[in-house]
Amino acid sequence: MSSRRGLFGDAGPWLIVGIAAAALVLSAVTWLGGTLGAAMAGDGWAPPPFAGSTFRALLAEGPGAVWPTTSPIAVFIGIAVVLANTVVGAVFLVRAVIRMTSKPKALAGRKELEALCPKGITDRARSLRPSLKGQKTLDPDETGNLLGDLDPSGPELRSSFEDVELDLMAPRAGKSTGIAIPRVLRARGCVLLTSNKNDVYAVTRAERAKVGRVWTFDPQGIVHAPREMWWDMLAECQTIEGARRLAGHFMASINDDASKQDFWISAAQNTLTALFHAAAKGGASVLDVLAWLADPADRTPVDLLREADMPALAGQLQGTIRGAVETRDGIYETARQSASCLLDPRISAWVLPDLDRPQFIPSEHVLGKDTLYLLSKDGGGSAAGVVAGIADATMRAGVIAAERMGGRLDPPMTAVLDEAANVCRISDLPDLYSHFGSRGINVVTLLQSYRQGSRVWGEAGMDALWSAATIKLLGAGLDDADFVDKIARLVGQHDVRTVSVSRSKDGSSRTYSDRQEQALPADKIRALPKGTALLLATGVRPALIKLRPWYKEPNAGPISAAAKQEADAITQRAAALALSTGRNSDG
Numbered sequence: 001m002s003s004r005r006g007l008f009g010d011a012g013p014w015l016i017v018g019i020a021a022a023a024l025v026l027s028a029v030t031w032l033g034g035t036l037g038a039a040m041a042g043d044g045w046a047p048p049p050f051a052g053s054t055f056r057a058l059l060a061e062g063p064g065a066v067w068p069t070t071s072p073i074a075v076f077i078g079i080a081v082v083l084a085n086t087v088v089g090a091v092f093l094v095r096a097v098i099r100m101t102s103k104p105k106a107l108a109g110r111k112e113l114e115a116l117c118p119k120g121i122t123d124r125a126r127s128l129r130p131s132l133k134g135q136k137t138l139d140p141d142e143t144g145n146l147l148g149d150l151d152p153s154g155p156e157l158r159s160s161f162e163d164v165e166l167d168l169m170a171p172r173a174g175k176s177t178g179i180a181i182p183r184v185l186r187a188r189g190c191v192l193l194t195s196n197k198n199d200v201y202a203v204t205r206a207e208r209a210k211v212g213r214v215w216t217f218d219p220q221g222i223v224h225a226p227r228e229m230w231w232d233m234l235a236e237c238q239t240i241e242g243a244r245r246l247a248g249h250f251m252a253s254i255n256d257d258a259s260k261q262d263f264w265i266s267a268a269q270n271t272l273t274a275l276f277h278a279a280a281k282g283g284a285s286v287l288d289v290l291a292w293l294a295d296p297a298d299r300t301p302v303d304l305l306r307e308a309d310m311p312a313l314a315g316q317l318q319g320t321i322r323g324a325v326e327t328r329d330g331i332y333e334t335a336r337q338s339a340s341c342l343l344d345p346r347i348s349a350w351v352l353p354d355l356d357r358p359q360f361i362p363s364e365h366v367l368g369k370d371t372l373y374l375l376s377k378d379g380g381g382s383a384a385g386v387v388a389g390i391a392d393a394t395m396r397a398g399v400i401a402a403e404r405m406g407g408r409l410d411p412p413m414t415a416v417l418d419e420a421a422n423v424c425r426i427s428d429l430p431d432l433y434s435h436f437g438s439r440g441i442n443v444v445t446l447l448q449s450y451r452q453g454s455r456v457w458g459e460a461g462m463d464a465l466w467s468a469a470t471i472k473l474l475g476a477g478l479d480d481a482d483f484v485d486k487i488a489r490l491v492g493q494h495d496v497r498t499v500s501v502s503r504s505k506d507g508s509s510r511t512y513s514d515r516q517e518q519a520l521p522a523d524k525i526r527a528l529p530k531g532t533a534l535l536l537a538t539g540v541r542p543a544l545i546k547l548r549p550w551y552k553e554p555n556a557g558p559i560s561a562a563a564k565q566e567a568d569a570i571t572q573r574a575a576a577l578a579l580s581t582g583r584n585s586d587g
Helices: 008-041 054-062 071-100 118-128 175-186 199-209 233-237 242-253 263-282 288-296 300-307 311-322 327-340 345-351 384-405 429-438 450-468 482-489 523-528 555-584
Strands: 143-148 156-159 164-170 190-193 214-217 373-375 413-418 441-446 471-474 493-504 505-517 532-537 545-547
Touching: 008 054, 008 071, 054 288, 054 441, 118 156, 143 175, 143 532, 164 450, 175 190, 175 199, 175 413, 175 441, 190 199, 190 384, 199 214, 199 373, 199 555, 233 242, 233 263, 233 384, 242 263, 242 384, 263 300, 263 311, 263 327, 288 300, 288 327, 288 345, 300 311, 345 384, 373 384, 384 413, 384 429, 384 441, 429 441, 429 450, 441 450, 482 505, 482 523, 482 532, 523 532
Parallel strands: 164 441, 164 471, 190 373, 190 413, 214 373, 413 441
Antiparallel strands: 143 156, 143 545, 471 532, 493 505, 532 545
């Protein structure tokens, strides 16, 4: 014997069910729409029986058989209105179902992210910030740092004020518009921002000026701001530790890998440490340090160290000076290269005492709501060493202030280290990261890739930075295959059910089996759309979020207008400078 399969095969039963459901929905729409039309026409709400006889009469005799006192036009209008709303609702429902089912099961949902949701983050903020106690309602920005909205439909997620963040995104993937600018605009305490571009400054300066003083450190003319401040660089060198840290920032500006310090780098850093400390103790200036570097035979720094009762450091410096000429000159030349940016009077003027301009004092900055913009170009001649020095001094001042407050800054300090690998190479940043978080210093380090960080801090240093960051955002354009594959493994796998259908002369049968596959393969991570990011929070499965660009927020209009004015002012200052430079060169 042989058996014949139906016309539609295995789909036949489902097709019958679908036709029946469609007929039921169409009947309900007609019944409800006609009744609504009659009510709108003034005949009151008098629905006919929801029965087959009603619909047969409607099909055979028209609307007058069911709603005899109502104009057929009113009935048809009512049906059209209900049908349109039903279609729209069905479309939204289908899209919602597709979004929910398309999200990989291995990614975290709202329940797992409760600690980052509004209620959880508010409770956390009250426990971290004594100043919030007693306040019944809190502004969301008082509770944590906005990360974005959980994909696909929220809620908004925030990190706490003891989290520290590392964000990896390709250029033009939303680092500035979705992270740096919103963090500066929403900050409740003092702000520190490093950058090599003028976009964040242009958008945020006017808003930050409303809450506190704006300090702009712009020695290389990124925004062509007039010099209205100076920073006592040598004040940080009153201790050997401070002098060594400052020397390390300058050496990092010429060393592509902090983990690979050869003899010349280490020896030059020791020499620069001694010279900085001698200048600080002896009341000398940055210009004196440059003179000592130019003349290795000058014994002045050795004498100043001895007068400051630092015989060991004086002896070490003297040993370098009296060493073999080739070795001494190599050490001094390396030190000169690291501090070469200070030879430019346009840069050194920002770190020399100036009685006509206010002095930026890090210990005072961290106690208020002022904003410090640290701007520098990339490449040769950049002021990256100075920028790293003032950024490091400010964050360390925040640590000291937090210890005096009982443990944490309140309100917390926001430090956005944009282009950190280019303009703010703090060599031991990975070691300090978790310590900053425990002191209420919210550090956000923005890098273009994992490999970029490895070139600055070495593989071990970048691994330490990655591990110390309690919040990590991975955005669009990550092209490092090994790193992206590592992230795919961290996201994990999920079960996928497959169906196998076998057919024979006796009919067909289905076999179900489960297999595991990566929730987010490497190619999907690389192809994340602009404006989205993969969130990796400590103790929680990864989640997809949508960033919240500043220009899509409700208050974007006034901010955008102020940003345009600031951008125009930057252009005018640049044009005026170019004109002045041209006249001087002609003269």
